[in-house]
Amino acid sequence: MGTPLGDFLRARRDSTQPEALGLPNRGRRRSPGLRRGDLAARADISVEYLARIEQGRDRNxxxxxxxxxxxxLDLDPSERTHLRYLAKITGGECSVHIPPVPPSRHVRPSVLGTLQLLEPGIAIVTNRLGDILAHTGGFAAITSGTGLLDTASPSLTRYLFTDPRARTFFADWDAVADEQAFDLWLAPSLENLEWLTAELxxxxxxxxxRRLNRHVVPHRGVHRLHHPTGPELRLVRETLELPPDAQQLVVYLPADTETATAVTRLHHQAHGRLRSIS
Structure with missing residues (x-):
């Protein structure tokens, strides 16, 4: 049985060409990318030990x-952070299975008060699984008619992967889907992640x-949204961590004057109000 750490190492090895690391191309091979022996030699460990790590037989x-x-593997800083995180959660996996449970949807009153201060701006509170726990009227305005907030317990993750409207709403759906799947690894626990994946x-x-198991660190660029009424919205995001709750406050800002004008118009049309979703 594999582990998150082993899956990541195999994925990175398969996607790394020998020439990128200054190694000779030894011709055709059964699988793409870097040979296990080449990676083991560069890391100064045995091929057998690397195989044990990749296959989940050595978790520590x-x-x-x-x-x-x-x-x-010549990882960049973001990839190194992800590798260290996967090593930590792989080593911390317990042999006794804990039944997966959904995370709490409770939002602290002070966080809701912060959202109220951000009105009529665009902001949400989410947990690590992509559940939208609270939002401003500005967020309701830019997502009106898309179906994202139509359910009693809206989830950006579920919407992205199960609602066909998401592929129209998110102009760069593939990039957003890659990002959302990658962020699931930062869930409060493997039990939470197991609960979501079992359902989803x-x-x-x-x-x-496929995206969940690739472990590709995404490039987080401008969010491009196609609103059903016509305008394309270009938004930049600022994310504030809420460590006590394993939640995030995400604020979306117009990236240009055209988007700012469109957002103002949508807000006036929607007259959305802040509400917490629990």
Missing amino acids: PSPGVVRALADA TPLAGPDFT
Whole structure:
């Protein structure tokens, strides 16, 4: 049985061409990318030990080995952070299975008060699984008619992967889907993630599972949204962590004057109000 750490190492090895690391191309091979022997040599570990890590038979490599693997794969800072995180949660997996449970949807009153101060701006509170727990009227305005907030417990993750309207609303759907799937690894616990994937995988299919298991660190650019009434909205995001609650406050800002004008018009049309979703 594999582990998050092993899956990431295999995915990065398969996507790394030898020439990118200054290694000779030894011709055709059964699988793409870097050979296990080449990676092991660069990290100064045995091929057998690397195989055990990749296959999940060794779940506790030392910090030195993790750093050596990061160096050997020439990972950038974001990828190194993700590798260290996966090493931590892989080593912390327990042998006793804990039934998966959904995370709390409670939002502290002080956080709701902060959202109120942001009106009529565009902001949401989410948890690590993509559940939208609270939002401003500005967010309701820019998502009106898209279906995102139509359910009693809206979820950006479920909407992205199960609602066909999402592929029209998000102009760069593939990039947003990659980002959302990657962020699920930052869930408060593997139990939370298991709960979500058990529910979502049968509905979302390979579009979801393939992205979840790739561990590709996304490039977070401007959000481009196609509102049903016509305007394209270009938004930049600022994310504030709420560590005590394993939640995030995400604020969306217009990236240009055209978007600012469109957002103002949509807000006047919608007259949305802040509401907490619990």
